[in-house]
Amino acid sequence: MTVRSISMSFGVVLLASAALAAERGAAEEGVIQLPTKEGVAEIAPPQFSPYAGRDFPTKVYWGDTHLHTAVSVDAGTMNRIGQEDAYRFARGEEITTTHGLRAKLSRPLDFLVIADHAEMYGLMPQLLSGNQEVLSTEIGKRWYGQLTSGDNDAVFATAMEIVGSLSGDEPPIKSDKAVRDAWQSYTALADKYDEPGRFTALIGYEWTAIGGDNLHRNVIFRGDANVANRIVPFSQYDSKNPEDLWKHLDALKNDGGAEVLAIPHNGNLSNGRMFTVETFNGKPLTKEIAAMRAGLEPLVEVTQIKGDGETHPFLSPNDEFADYETWDKSNLNGTEAKTKDMLQWEYAREALKTGLKLEDELGVNPYKFGMIGSTDAHTSMAAVEEENFFGKHSGVEPEPHRWEHVVIEAPDPEFTIKGWQQAAGGYAGVWATDNTREAIFDAMKRKETYATTGPRMTVRFFGGWDFDDADAKTRLPAAAGYAKGVPMGGDLSQVPEGKSPTFLVAAAKDPYSGNLDRIQVVKGWMNADGETEEKVYDVVWSDDRKPGPDGKLPPVGNTVDVENATWSNAIGEPELIAVWEDPDFDPEQRAFYYARVIEIPTPRWTAYEAKRFDVKMTDDVPMTTQERAYTSPIWYTPKG
Known part of the structure; x- marks a missing residue:
């Protein structure tokens, strides 16, 4: 009989050993005994489905x-x-x-x-519908007349007057x-x-x-x-x-x-x-x-x-x-x-x-x-x-x-x-x-959220003390993330002796948007003099680029065809995942960390507009953008 174990990253724990031992013992006596219903309950067999019983968020919801x-x-x-x-x-x-x-x-x-x-x-809906209470005021009657006059200049001037009138006590x-x-x-x-x-x-x-x-x-x-x-x-x-x-x-x-x-x-x-x-x-x-x-x-x-x-x-x-x-x-x-x-x-x-x-x-x-x-x-x-x-x-x-x-x-x-x-x-x-x-x-209250500039890229960010490279090879980083650490919005403290914080970060592109250029971790901290500092680390990136002598990663490139408002995903990656350890950690210093995910260049809305309306815009108008996401931070607080 063959038993195939399933990775812990999928949240499944096989508890078959007791049942197998019982089966082998019975077989030696020439009798195969199936476990009773009570026995099954006692050994708590695993669920076949790897999705059953999960108690952590498995989906990102998008909104405004x-x-x-x-x-x-x-x-x-x-x-x-x-x-x-x-x-x-x-x-x-x-x-x-x-x-x-x-x-x-x-x-x-x-x-x-x-x-x-x-x-x-x-x-405004009450004013424009001719609400009698609103129109009984002198200013309401005047505003109603101007807004419904059909004169665009009068409408705009009245709109500005209404907005300006809000500044009073x-x-x-x-x-x-x-x-x-x-x-x-x-x-x-x-x-x-x-x-x-x-x-x-x-x-x-x-x-x-x-x-x-x-x-x-x-x-x-x-x-x-x-x-x-x-x-x-x-x-x-x-x-x-x-x-x-x-x-x-x-x-x-x-x-x-x-x-x-x-x-x-x-x-x-x-x-x-x-x-x-x-x-x-x-x-x-x-x-x-x-x-x-x-x-x-x-x-x-x-x-x-x-x-x-x-x-x-x-x-x-x-x-x-x-x-x-x-x-x-x-x-x-x-x-x-x-x-x-x-x-x-x-x-x-x-x-x-x-x-x-x-x-x-x-x-x-x-x-x-x-x-x-x-x-x-x-x-x-x-x-x-x-x-x-x-x-x-x-x-x-x-x-x-x-x-x-x-x-x-x-x-x-x-x-x-x-x-x-x-x-x-x-x-x-x-x-x-x-x-x-x-x-x-x-x-939202626990800050398990992130911002994007529009694309719906999927981003995970976890912090802990024991993440390793194997955790970046799982197809469900959340299982390792929640088991070993805290998600975005969380707190780290009680640093183990000799440890530095490790972070598991993963991102998958929005299928309607550009590939991913890189994932960075932004760190801010308070030094021994009570002053604050910051540093941006490139953690994982696309296209086999190498940092230069200054430690900076070369740009990913640009495939945007501005004239036709399109681009090619010939550069970048559809997903990136890595485990990163802070190389500059000081257990005595307060710090925060958040992930920033950068897309490859894609057309900005102005490029789409210029293409659709056959418009030549001035040189100061940007035509490309690198969309991005910012996760909520994870904070480290020293003992005491």
């Missing part, structure tokens, strides 16, 4: 935690697509855009957060009933479209402290409408101080039993205010506020249409991939120039380093966050594939001059943002046990 519809005041001045069509689009259905284009995703998303702005929630049109009705209509719709196992509609909104320095947060609930309807969205008219938002959410959690989290975004447009060591009012950060932030903000949206926020070339001069879709001229509305001293308080990698210092000083790390990407699209469509990019807002949809259209008009022309500067990104990858509100929310 930051989408705006016509319900948002700013979006609704130009966008006529409501929340229901936003759900339909995310689920893979075809819809018609505001300007009459047919639109559909290449593949459905698994989950969506419609995060319409809290400020005057639901005003009181809403220009105040109706608590209108806000509550709109909110409860949305939460009911979310419950309607939430289909456990197929599509998750997480309930959320955006708190938007209107002003030049972006401090915005997306608030997400774990529960259903019954939970979310205990409140109406907390808006800037309640407070422009994010600490007050945290106190509101903390009370909702502690007193109301609601599980909720907040996700900051676009620190790159905060002019040095998103990840500081001070409170909102400029006082030293306290342990209590740091702990509140850490508990309520487990994630940061690190890449989206308004630029990439992983790092900046000024902060990471030795990182050749640092200058990616950079927006760094001014704050959000272009009213204040950015200076280099602001940059350290704006980008995720630097914030993670700042968090190490604050943990040493306060005993709490407020910047111990994971990473996701999302769109921040104001079109009701979570569409950010390069060849299927519908842009930031509905004021202009794909047409020959979209690339030069003004997206953000600043007082200083130098800070004005043109259409071509928009980044087609991003999405959130979440390793959850099921496609349900509870499982996805819980994965």
Whole structure:
């Protein structure tokens, strides 16, 4: 009788030895005795299926935690697509855009957060429908007349006036009933479209402290409408101080039993205010506020249409991939120039380093966050594939001059943002046990997430003390990863004597996108002098390249045919996997590690647009991109 063992990497343990021994003993006596039902139960035979009984996440779910519809005041001045069509689009259905284009995703998303702005929630649909309460106000009547006039110049001017009016201390049109009705209509719709196992509609909104320095947060609930309807969205008219938002959410959690989290975004447009060591009012950060932030903000949206926020070339001069879709001229509305001293308080990698210092000083790390990407699209469509990019807002949809259209008009022309500067990104990858509100929310809380700039590449990242090369040869790295270490978002401590941390990292390409160039591990640490440092390590790469004398890996090459907006996967690899050990580990130093996966060059959305509309763009418009993913970090904390 032959017994074939099955690799532990597939999560199967064969417990056949006892049964075989019993069979041999019986055979010697000339009698074959089959085990009784009770006996089978006692020896707990293995399941044949290697997939049975797994208790760890085996699938990454894709979604957008930051989408705006016509319900948002700013979006609704130009966008006529409501929340229901936003759900339909995310689920893979075809819809018609505001300007009459047919639109559909290449593949459905698994989950969506419609995060319409809290400020005057639901005003625009009520205004445009001729709601009598809204039209009974002088300003509402005037806005209605101008928006329905058919005069495009008047419509645009009124849209800008409405958006500008949000910056005051009181809403220009105040109706608590209108806000509550709109909110409860949305939460009911979310419950309607939430289909456990197929599509998750997480309930959320955006708190938007209107002003030049972006401090915005997306608030997400774990529960259903019954939970979310205990409140109406907390808006800037309640407070422009994010600490007050945290106190509101903390009370909702502690007193109301609601599980909720907040996700900051676009620190790159905060002019040095998103990840500081001070409170909102400029006082030293306290342990209590740091702990509140850490508990309520487990994630940061690190890449989206308004630029990439992983790092900046000024902060990471030795990182050749640092200058990616950079927006760094001014704050959000272009009213204040950015200076280099602001940059350290704006980008995720630097914030993670700042968090190490604050943990040493306060005993709490407020910047111990994971990473996701999302769109921040104001079109009701979570569409950010390069060849299927519908842009930031509905004021202009794909047409020959979209690339030069003004997206953000600043007082200083130098800070004005043109259409071509928009980044087609991003999405959130979440390793959850099921496609349900509870499982996805819980994965976000434990930071088992990663950001991509659009492609849906599969990425695993585990840290431990005992990974070896054999673990990189398994076809299920997660089995070794969870058995020997912690996943992205996890913690390492209690270093064994003489050990350095080892990391198992794996990535498989999005079949609709480019091959993989390389996987890197980004390390940040606090040295013996209390200063922070960083280093980027190339861990595994394609095409048998060799690092040069400077230790840098040569570029992967470029197969992009810009004129025809296509490329060849003749370079790169469809998948990469490796085990990497930190060669510079010091057990006395706090550190974090995250993986960055880089694709080969592919056409940027501007190349697709130039091809489709036969447009010649100016030389400053990039035509290629190297899409990427950023995992949540794994942290190492010394003993004591």
